[in-house]
Amino acid sequence: MGDHHHGPAQGLSRWLFTTNHKDIGTMYLWFSFAMFILGGAFAMIIRAELFQPGMQLVEPAFFNQMTTLHGLIMVFGAIMPSFVGLANWMIPMMIGAPDMALPRMNNWSFWILPPAFLILASTLFMEGGAPAFGWTFYAPLSTTYAPPSVTYFIFSIHVLGLSSIMGSINIIATVMNMRAPGMTYMKMPLFVWTWLITAFLLVAVMPVLAGAVTMMLMDIHFGTSFFSAAGGGDPVLFQHVFWFFGHPEVYIIILPAFGVVSQIIPAFSRKPLFGYASMVYATAAIAFLSFIVWAHHMYTVGMPIAGELFFMYATMLIAVPTGVKVFNWITTMWRGSMSFETPMLFSIGFLVLFTIGGFTGLMLSIAPADFQYHDSYFVVAHFHYVMVAGAVFSMTAAVYYWLPKWCGRMYNETMGKTHFWISFIGFNVTFFPQHFVGLAGMPRRIPDYALQFADFNMMSSIGAFIYGASQIMFLYNVIATIVAGKPTSDEKVWDGAEGLEWTVATPAPYHTFETPPAVR
Amino acid sequence: MIRVSKNPTVDTAAKLVAVAIGMFAFVFVVMVPLYDVLCDALGINGKTDGSQYTSVPVAIDDSRTVTVQFVATNNEGMPWEFGPSVTAMKVHPGAVNDTVFFARNPLSKDMVAQAIPSISPARAVKYFHKTECFCFNQQPLEANAKAEMPLQFIIDQDLPKDIQTITLSYTIFDVTDAVSGSLAAR
Numbered sequence A: 001m002g003d004h005h006h007g008p009a010q011g012l013s014r015w016l017f018t019t020n021h022k023d024i025g026t027m028y029l030w031f032s033f034a035m036f037i038l039g040g041a042f043a044m045i046i047r048a049e050l051f052q053p054g055m056q057l058v059e060p061a062f063f064n065q066m067t068t069l070h071g072l073i074m075v076f077g078a079i080m081p082s083f084v085g086l087a088n089w090m091i092p093m094m095i096g097a098p099d100m101a102l103p104r105m106n107n108w109s110f111w112i113l114p115p116a117f118l119i120l121a122s123t124l125f126m127e128g129g130a131p132a133f134g135w136t137f138y139a140p141l142s143t144t145y146a147p148p149s150v151t152y153f154i155f156s157i158h159v160l161g162l163s164s165i166m167g168s169i170n171i172i173a174t175v176m177n178m179r180a181p182g183m184t185y186m187k188m189p190l191f192v193w194t195w196l197i198t199a200f201l202l203v204a205v206m207p208v209l210a211g212a213v214t215m216m217l218m219d220i221h222f223g224t225s226f227f228s229a230a231g232g233g234d235p236v237l238f239q240h241v242f243w244f245f246g247h248p249e250v251y252i253i254i255l256p257a258f259g260v261v262s263q264i265i266p267a268f269s270r271k272p273l274f275g276y277a278s279m280v281y282a283t284a285a286i287a288f289l290s291f292i293v294w295a296h297h298m299y300t301v302g303m304p305i306a307g308e309l310f311f312m313y314a315t316m317l318i319a320v321p322t323g324v325k326v327f328n329w330i331t332t333m334w335r336g337s338m339s340f341e342t343p344m345l346f347s348i349g350f351l352v353l354f355t356i357g358g359f360t361g362l363m364l365s366i367a368p369a370d371f372q373y374h375d376s377y378f379v380v381a382h383f384h385y386v387m388v389a390g391a392v393f394s395m396t397a398a399v400y401y402w403l404p405k406w407c408g409r410m411y412n413e414t415m416g417k418t419h420f421w422i423s424f425i426g427f428n429v430t431f432f433p434q435h436f437v438g439l440a441g442m443p444r445r446i447p448d449y450a451l452q453f454a455d456f457n458m459m460s461s462i463g464a465f466i467y468g469a470s471q472i473m474f475l476y477n478v479i480a481t482i483v484a485g486k487p488t489s490d491e492k493v494w495d496g497a498e499g500l501e502w503t504v505a506t507p508a509p510y511h512t513f514e515t516p517p518a519v520r
Numbered sequence B: 001m002i003r004v005s006k007n008p009t010v011d012t013a014a015k016l017v018a019v020a021i022g023m024f025a026f027v028f029v030v031m032v033p034l035y036d037v038l039c040d041a042l043g044i045n046g047k048t049d050g051s052q053y054t055s056v057p058v059a060i061d062d063s064r065t066v067t068v069q070f071v072a073t074n075n076e077g078m079p080w081e082f083g084p085s086v087t088a089m090k091v092h093p094g095a096v097n098d099t100v101f102f103a104r105n106p107l108s109k110d111m112v113a114q115a116i117p118s119i120s121p122a123r124a125v126k127y128f129h130k131t132e133c134f135c136f137n138q139q140p141l142e143a144n145a146k147a148e149m150p151l152q153f154i155i156d157q158d159l160p161k162d163i164q165t166i167t168l169s170y171t172i173f174d175v176t177d178a179v180s181g182s183l184a185a186r
């Protein structure tokens, strides 16, 4: 490569062969947004079918394919890659590094992702249809009773898992080796910290997911019986392996979101983050605990009472470090000179709604009560509060917060705030009623339901259409900003923002920190 | 700390690759066997261990009577007629008991079946010993053939006093394809 001072290459090859962390970050962000729209479209089909009781729009089999693909695409295609994109953009700029530690691998970890999802989406057109066994793909639904397309599904999980592992290795290598002199670990911005810990989680559990799908593959094609009782295996084993991955996975999704809010709330409160060190330790504690609580997803499989109790108390324990974080954010705002630009609105929205999701999580963690809640819409409400109002809201906040830095143009604040309020209302109208129908006994993943659930479901559907539509406004705002937003060249776009990323020019030049900055 | 490479980035990356490979292996060499071991040791899942019990001569405890119920279930799509010859027996702990299950293959093709046992309450698993069971092996039956399948068991004298009824349930699976595929089941 030799000359490091050239600008980006021209045309398509710029994107295909780029090793620039900003280019790769941008591609991740756009890709994840495309997946967000696709997964969202599937959700609209689900909510349209559930608008009224009875079967009106789609076949039950297709409905199941929609719930499955919606979940898979949102988790693995939208949320995870969006945060990897953000990590690519921001981590080098936050720690004063010129680029990621392994730029070529970075290119690979992005470019294997679109084919993986192309394969996954193409299963819709295959004989027997797309996977219809839910995003948790429990055996034997995903083995003995799976459609033939399951093999493609397995392959795509392998590939996207590989991509995640490569991305995480890159992030860890960058944070451990590329920090500017003076940037000690305990000076790193919290977003970098949460991502460092997330990356370790990913390296530890994505291979477990790969192991789970590999066992499925062997059961389906090579005559083994890991999950088949007939051959001495056990379907419950699948659930243990899956959730050993799956529970850390939910923290993989939320920890970077914690990092984002920990950057934004201080900026708009014009006060440093309260309790920085406790935030770091709380993140580490959450990550550790996430390995010993997986069976709270399996209270009803028939565990011994000691197991139920262990997993119940361990799960409740997670609420402690999580509570530390929530209190720290609130204390950061306390007596700050706060202002409420769009990123701050989304962060406060995150704080309020994530806390609700945390509380429903606590309700679910009570083993005897979970027998009632399990596999009902109550669980659906819980995880959408933590994943949508948690991860997606914080990701949206991040885009509004850093977009001016990325492209040197200001987004339309009025439209941003409108987007927030419509999202906030749409989200709550969609998911709050699901708590009620869940408690009243409406099971999840069904295309039809009993009449008494009709009103709340109609509300849910209307809310979902509102929330979905508001994302179009978001897309419009971002594009309008990039092509015609009001130019800004302030290094500090936000007067309260702190951190190395705000010391470089705006828009951020193609190469930053080729000579390391001085860190106080 | 061991150094894999002088280049610190390569060093970090190599170690992480090792961790990832290790975790993949962990699933197969730790999680799967550990699951089986734990289920056996704790007797959870109602799984009895699939092996034969060599009886140790013990006194028969005539003072106690335990009811053993037999349940037979066909896995989805399994066409055999399959059931116990008696639905319940009253037995004394320590005594050797015999019974038979019968099976008939109604189809005009040869088939192979595997019966999978399960015991409830799960706490009783440790105390239910099978000295002979058709479930230890796969059961081939020719087209339209019938068979009587023996079961011999002993209830341990240490069975907790509060357990008065034990249910032994068999689910029968069609494994014809898996066997003809000739790749041995695990």
Ligand code: HEM
Binding pocket: A136, A250, A251, A253, A254, A296, A297, A315, A316, A318, A319, A322, A357, A358, A359, A360, A361, A362, A364, A365, A366, A370, A373, A374, A375, A379, A382, A383, A386, A387, A390, A391
């Ligand atoms: C205070 C923290 C939390 C607690 C105590 C908690 C507890 C639980 C419990 C017990 C369940 C199982 C419910 C059931 O299936 O019956 C559950 C489900 C779930 N949780 Fe949480 N949770 C917490 C936070 C989170 C976070 C932060 C996320 C992700 C960002 C999350 C994502 C999920 C998902 C996706 C499911 C459903 C999985 C499925 O079956 O499809 N949870 N949670």
Ligand SMILES: [Cu+2]
Binding pocket: A246, A247, A250, A293, A294, A296, A297
């Ligand atoms: Cu969990």
